[in-house]
Amino acid sequence: EAQVTQNPRYLITVTGKKLTVTCSQNMNHEYMSWYRQDPGLGLRQIYYSMNVEVTDKGDVPEGYKVSRKEKRNFPLILESPSPNQTSLYFCASSLSQVDEQFFGPGTRLTVL
Amino acid sequence: GQQVMQIPQYQHVQEGEDFTTYCNSSTTLSNIQWYKQRPGGHPVFLIQLVKSGEVKKQKRLTFQFGEAKKNSSLHITATQTTDVGTYFCAGPGGSQGNLIFGKGTKLSVKP
Numbered sequence: 001e002a003q004v005t006q007n008p009r010y011l012i013t014v015t016g017k018k019l020t021v022t023c024s025q026n027m028n029h030e031y032m033s034w035y036r037q038d039p040g041l042g043l044r045q046i047y048y049s050m051n052v053e054v055t056d057k058g059d060v061p062e063g064y065k066v067s068r069k070e071k072r073n074f075p076l077i078l079e080s081p082s083p084n085q086t087s088l089y090f091c092a093s094s095l096s097q098v099d100e101q102f103f104g105p106g107t108r109l110t111v112l
Numbered sequence: 113g114q115q116v117m118q119i120p121q122y123q124h125v126q127e128g129e130d131f132t133t134y135c136n137s138s139t140t141l142s143n144i145q146w147y148k149q150r151p152g153g154h155p156v157f158l159i160q161l162v163k164s165g166e167v168k169k170q171k172r173l174t175f176q177f178g179e180a181k182k183n184s185s186l187h188i189t190a191t192q193t194t195d196v197g198t199y200f201c202a203g204p205g206g207s208q209g210n211l212i213f214g215k216g217t218k219l220s221v222k223p
Contacts, residue, residue, distance in 0.1 A: 033211065040121075042215035043155065043200060050209045058210050059113075090154055097209045098143050101202075103154040 002027045004104035006091050012110045013081060021076045021107050023091030029102070031094045032074040033058065034066065036087040037106075043090070049074055050097070081111040114139050114206045118214030126222050131188040133217035135201035142204055144177060144184045149216070150197040158186075158199075191221050 004025045013019055025032065033048035035058075045058030049068040063085055065077040074093075078085060091104040115138045125131050135144065143162045147155040159168055161177035161184060168175045174187045188195055198216040205212040 031209070035213075040215065042118075043202075043213040045205075045210055045212070048209050048211070056209055059205075059212070092155075097204060097211055098160075100145070100157040100160065101147075101155070101211070103156070106154050 002102070004091055004093050004102050006089075006104040006107050008107060009105060010108050012112065014112050015082055016080050019078050019081060019109075021078075021089060021091075021109070023074045023076065023104060024072050025074075025093040025102070026072065027093060027102065028071065029093035029095055030071070031096050031099070032068065033092050033101075034064070034074070034076045035090045035092065036060065036085075037090060038087050046076070046089075048097075081109075083111050085109065086111050114212060116201060116203055116212045116214045118201055118217055120217055121215065122218050122220075124220045124222065125191050127193060128190050131191050131195070131219055133186050133199050133201075133219075135184045135186075135214050137182045137203055139206070140181050142181075144181075145202045146175060146184075146186055147200045147202065147213075148197050149200065153197075155200060188219075191219070193221050193223055195219060196221050 007022045034046040035043045044060045047066040049055045089107045092101040094101045117136045145160045146158040149155045165179045166177040172189045176185045198218045200216045202213040
């Protein structure tokens, strides 16, 4: 089954404790991205990757890191999480920026 | 920077009424996509519009892309409770690879 998976689905952590949210797709997609969704603000792109080893900042990259060492995986790293990073995070993949985006199920992160 | 604005933010309708959400970009778009997110779910792709003035239909949903390729609309005829959710438009951003989403229109349908 073609899908985008994210782990964990739910996470409660404390300020400053490094964490990684994994994202994996099995559709051989070139383009992957991370979004955060906050009430009233819609979906805002954090980082995107057009191909392996190529990543670039989206609209809200501060406080986040990503890597794209292989095509299928695109982890999101929070080196020192802060409460303002409490949000619902979605990973997405597609053939390219202008193609249908396939979203993962989401990761709800709470930073205390 | 480039903005994609969507109105209204919320819409409450009686089942059977029509619904329209509007999307406006500050710049010309090469294409525009529409997504639906059910409560508690993730966004799901509905359609992509590419051509100026394009109109596409999916059953009770009608999508339009403006002549200037700066605005788009989604119209639902005779809403049903299954239409409940948030509808987002999205278009390519100013950078080579980023994607910008509107803030979405949350639709609720009263049976």
